[in-house]
Amino acid sequence: MTGEGNHARPRKIVxxxxxxxxxxxxxxxxxxxxxxxxxxxxPAARGVVAAASYEARAFGVHSAMPSVTAQRKCPDLVFVKPRFDVYKAVSLQIRAIFAEYTPMIEPLSLDEAYLDVTENLKGIEIATEIAEEIRARIKAATGLNASAxxxxxxxxxxxASDLNKPNGQAVITPKNGPAFVERxxxxxxxxxxPATAEKMHRLGIETGADLKEKTLDFLVEHFGKSGPYFYGIARGIDNRQVKPDRVRKSVGxxxxxxxxxHSYEPAREGLQPLIEKVWSYCEANEIGAKTVTLKVKYADFSQITRSKTVPAPLPAITDLEEVVALLLAPLFPPRKGIRLLGVSLSSLERRRSETTPQLRLAL
Structure with a gap:
């Protein structure tokens, strides 16, 4: 264990x-x-916004929003087809900049990562200076703004990275961390x-201070394996390490x-942001997946899963979309309303760096 739970030197995480x-x-x-x-x-009827520019956000448009809703909020909205190959290339440029400062890089998706700069390759003592340098380097190399x-x-x-967006940074020190969380x-x-926040609301937990008042036993009883995590963060404690180059057993x-x-179209629409989230994680971490699992929880809390394994790792997000649609379609019309949908990828493996032939899958 490191950092905030004892008197060891605090870590520096960006x-x-x-x-x-x-x-x-x-x-x-x-x-x-x-x-x-x-x-x-x-912009299609069942389309979903994968990302919105700040000009679009001013109208209330955000990622994971149905395209029809976005167009209603912003009639002048311009839709652009995603180019994941370009985003991946830019992401690798950014990763190369990170690697000049630390090998301790944990990508969360193509557009965000944790860096542990406690010990860094430049010998810079002040983490805020490292963050400023990295953001300036990203801007110079890619023309794009980063927050930290x-x-x-x-x-x-x-x-903290959300506090001064866009194109800004913020620091939360060990001295002001617990008070920040309480507010x-x-x-x-x-x-x-949203579902966990609603459950917390029903239990009278609105702020970090409310969460801090609850015992560990109470949080485990109501939130299971997430209980200890919530107990820690309510006190500004999070001992999770920055884990570089990890291949999980699954990502979902x-x-x-x-x-x-109750019908197919809204279900397929609701799955799109989940598909993009898991695909972005795999892309950022150079991981391929062969097994796709669809999780469905009904209004009575009963749940089912449906899986498909293909012979080779899925080469493109369109292939993942195809498999998900294949798993989803037979479930309609459903016997009762669907309250939750999930997508997970397993049989994960490191992608080979050389270019592999883009074989179409026989689905």
Missing amino acids: HVDMDAFYASVEQRDNPELRGVPVAVGS GISYNKFLAKM LPVKKFHGVG AEDTFAEDI
């Missing part, structure tokens, strides 16, 4: 988060899109999704819907 990454790449590469509200994604959060653990570094609404906590994302789903 969370770097690219600002409106996909949309910013599109605006960089096409001058006609600059200053215009841009959504990366499909600096703190003594991963949770607070992640929270923060739990719905803004990293790791607390799920979402609980505000209203139960």
Whole structure:
């Protein structure tokens, strides 16, 4: 264990988060899109916004929003088809800059990563200076803005990176960390999704201070294996290490819907941001996946999973979309409303660096 739980030297963790990454790449590469509200994604009836420029965000458009809703909020919204190959190339440029400062890099997706700069390759003592240098280098190399959060653990570094977005940075010190968490609404906590926030609300937990009042036993009883994590972060404690080059056994994302789903189109729409999230993680970490699992939880809390394994790692996000659609279609019409959907990838392996032939899958 390190850092905040004892008297050891505090760690120096930087969370770097690219600002409106996909949309910013599109605006960089096409001058006609600059200053215009841009959504990366499909404008089709069942399309979903993968990313929104800051001009679009001013109208209330955000990622994971159905395209029809986005168009209603912003009639002048310009949709651009995602170019994941370009985003990947830019992400690798950014990763190379990180590697000049530390080998301790944990990518979360193509546009964000944790860096442990406690011991760094430049011998720079002050983490805020490292963050400033990295952001300036990213801007010079790619023309894109990055924001950063600096703190003594991963949770607070992640929270800090949101404080001065876009194109800014913030630090949360060991001295002010616990007080910062106490004031923060739990719905803004990293790791607390809408369903968990709603459950906390029902239990009378609105802020970090409310969370801190609960015992570990209470949190484990109500939140299971997440209980100890919530207990720690309520006190500004997060002992998770920055883990470079890790290959998980699986990677997944799920979402609980505000209203139960009864038809195919909204279900497929709801799955798109989850597909993009798990694919982005795999791309950022150079991981390929052969097994796709769809999780469905119904209104009565019963749940089923459906899986498909293919002979070789999925080469493109379109192949993942195809497999998910294949697993989803037979479940309709459902016997009861669907309250939660999830997508996970397993049979993960490191991708070979050489270019592999893009074989179409026989699905």
